[in-house]
Amino acid sequence: MAKIYTKTGDDGTTGLVGGGRIKKSSQRIIAYGTVDELNSAIGISLSSTLDSDIADLLTKIQNDLFVVGSDLANPVLSDSSSRVTDEMVIYLENQIDKLESDLYPITYFILPGGDHIASQVHLARSICRRAEVNIVELEEKEPINKVCQVYVNRLSDLLFVIARTINKRKKIKDIAWKK
Secondary structure, X not given: OOOOOOOOOOOOEEEOOOOOEEEOOXXXXXXXXXXXXXXXXXXXXXXXXXXHXXXXXXXXXXXXXXXXHHHHOOOOOOOOOOOOOHHHHHHHHHHHHHHHOOOOOOOOOEEOOOOHHHHHHHHHHHHHHXXXXXXXXXXXXXXXXXXHHHHHXXXXXXXXXXXXXXXXXXXXXXXXXXX
């Protein structure tokens, strides 16, 4: 039976897709590590009882986030395997449009909260924003597939809409920010 530990990272390095090793403190590792953290946060939301359409959507997003992480872990841009695509972004946009059509337009800032599950999705959204910042910082230092950045930006919008949808379905009003 194979062991989970390889000891190859004991020197503070990790392997990249396609070979090569880099320091675990590199911006590339920070970027895809935050995507992994986001995926875990979505997993926490999925451990609750959700409407099937929301559960299916979050599960698809989790699978797509593996593609995002793999893409960020592969510095060889000529390698087209496991890359984030424009179609993945369009899918997110279509889901936003679909869910938003059942929501009231907002004219004020909304505090993250409401139902417990909606709050978990809001937490995932804020982790998604941090992942986006880390991806932008990586892109400033090294070439990446820029669609990763667009995907994560759009995903944070979708997570916001999902949190609002969960609250609406549970008859919880958006919580307006007050000065």
